[in-house]
Amino acid sequence: MIRIAPMSPVSAEKATAWHAVLVASLADDLPDEPRPTPEQVHAQLTAEGLDSRRLFWLATDTGGAVVGVAGLRLFTSPGQDHLAELELHVHPDRRRSGVGSQLLAVAVLAAKGERRRSLITAAVDGGPGDAFCAARGFRRVLTLDHLLLDVARADDAQADIEHPGYELAGWTGTVPDELADAFAAAKNAMNDMPTGDMDYGSQTWTADRVRAMAQVLADRGDLLLTTAALGKGEMAGYAEIVIRAGETRRALQYDTAVVPAHRGHGIGLWIKAAMVRRLRAEHPGISEIETDNTQDNTHMLAVNQRLGFRSHRRTHENQLDLPTT
Numbered sequence: 001m002i003r004i005a006p007m008s009p010v011s012a013e014k015a016t017a018w019h020a021v022l023v024a025s026l027a028d029d030l031p032d033e034p035r036p037t038p039e040q041v042h043a044q045l046t047a048e049g050l051d052s053r054r055l056f057w058l059a060t061d062t063g064g065a066v067v068g069v070a071g072l073r074l075f076t077s078p079g080q081d082h083l084a085e086l087e088l089h090v091h092p093d094r095r096r097s098g099v100g101s102q103l104l105a106v107a108v109l110a111a112k113g114e115r116r117r118s119l120i121t122a123a124v125d126g127g128p129g130d131a132f133c134a135a136r137g138f139r140r141v142l143t144l145d146h147l148l149l150d151v152a153r154a155d156d157a158q159a160d161i162e163h164p165g166y167e168l169a170g171w172t173g174t175v176p177d178e179l180a181d182a183f184a185a186a187k188n189a190m191n192d193m194p195t196g197d198m199d200y201g202s203q204t205w206t207a208d209r210v211r212a213m214a215q216v217l218a219d220r221g222d223l224l225l226t227t228a229a230l231g232k233g234e235m236a237g238y239a240e241i242v243i244r245a246g247e248t249r250r251a252l253q254y255d256t257a258v259v260p261a262h263r264g265h266g267i268g269l270w271i272k273a274a275m276v277r278r279l280r281a282e283h284p285g286i287s288e289i290e291t292d293n294t295q296d297n298t299h300m301l302a303v304n305q306r307l308g309f310r311s312h313r314r315t316h317e318n319q320l321d322l323p324t325t
């Protein structure tokens with residue numbers, strides 16, 4: 001017998017139980033990946049998201065042991081309020097006995113109750129999540145290649161190339177006020193990023209929203225580094241790197257975008273090379289950067305390969321279409 005209960009409020013004890021299941025699950029599926037710390041997990045479970053609400057459930061056996069966890073992110077901004085995102089993990093020792101299906105059923109019910117038409121979830125290529133999604137009616141809508149850069153061996157020489165009419169800017173955390181509107185405009189350029197068949201919707205960025213995004217990361221204790229190219233009175237492009245709280249090894253690439261009018265001039269490579277150089281100088285302990293690329297984003301892939309990023313692993317976004325009646 002398995003009992004599924006909402007995790008509300010998120011106590012320290014429940015967050016610890018969640019972390020234990022998550023770490024055991026990741027160790028099984030991705031043995032070489034860095035594991036989230038208890039502090040990172042606690043912060044993610046308790047801190048406010050940007051334009052989203054989250055619901056959590058724990059699956060417990062008759063002895064009171066937590067054997068599975070599920071989280072549902074409900075997007076709330078007007079372009080994305082049709083969408084919910086699922087995170088689901090079952091302890092490796094307790095798989096193939098229906099726990100995942102029970103957690104999924106509860107999450108689907110909640111998503112329907114919130115009038116969501118699409119539920120998305122990520123699964124490792126060839127892993128159990130992949131097979132589970134196929135068995136439970138999800139379809140693959142997007143494939144992401146995850147790449148890793150060994151910072152010590154990265155080629156950042158492109159940071160020295162002159163780009164007449166453009167200059168580099170960089171900041172940590174919240175964007176400086178004088179760049180906030182230009183940054184929001186550049187972020188809106190990300191709306192043309194490839195999302196495959198995913199029912200992802202669109203996000204509209206404003207100066208207030210970019211500040212809110214930085215605040216969400218700060219509240220989690222994460223560090224946000226941004227490098228941007230300014231030119232012709234606007235922000236031509238930018239790259240964001242996040243170092244999660246307590247992280248000692250890996251930085252995560254968030255957005256990289258070049259505004260359409262400025263594409264084709266090596267601005268993307270320039271910004272990313274400058275970011276690598278900055279990371280080396282400011283955070284010498286960080287030894288690798290992870291990024292992901294859709295397979296059809298050939299320009300971004302070329303930039304990443306030029307810097308020295310190498311293929312690491314592959315995940316799929318899976319989508320379940322929910323009846324809306």
Ligand SMILES: CC(C)(COP(=O)(O)OP(=O)(O)OC[C@H]1O[C@@H](n2cnc3c(N)ncnc32)[C@H](O)[C@@H]1OP(=O)(O)O)[C@@H](O)C(=O)NCCC(=O)NCCS
Pocket residue numbers: 025029087088089090091094095096097098099100101102121122123124127128129130131132133135136
């Ligand atoms: C995916 C996951 C949540 C499944 O949990 P689970 O409790 O084992 O799932 P269930 O027992 O309810 O499995 C339901 C069906 O999915 C399919 N399935 C699940 N795991 C499978 C596997 N390893 N190989 C093949 N089919 C599998 C089967 O059809 C299974 O039915 P069956 O056991 O009667 O054959 C679990 O493997 C896990 O935590 N994986 C890592 C996290 C992850 O990938 N999450 C994202 C996916 S939502």
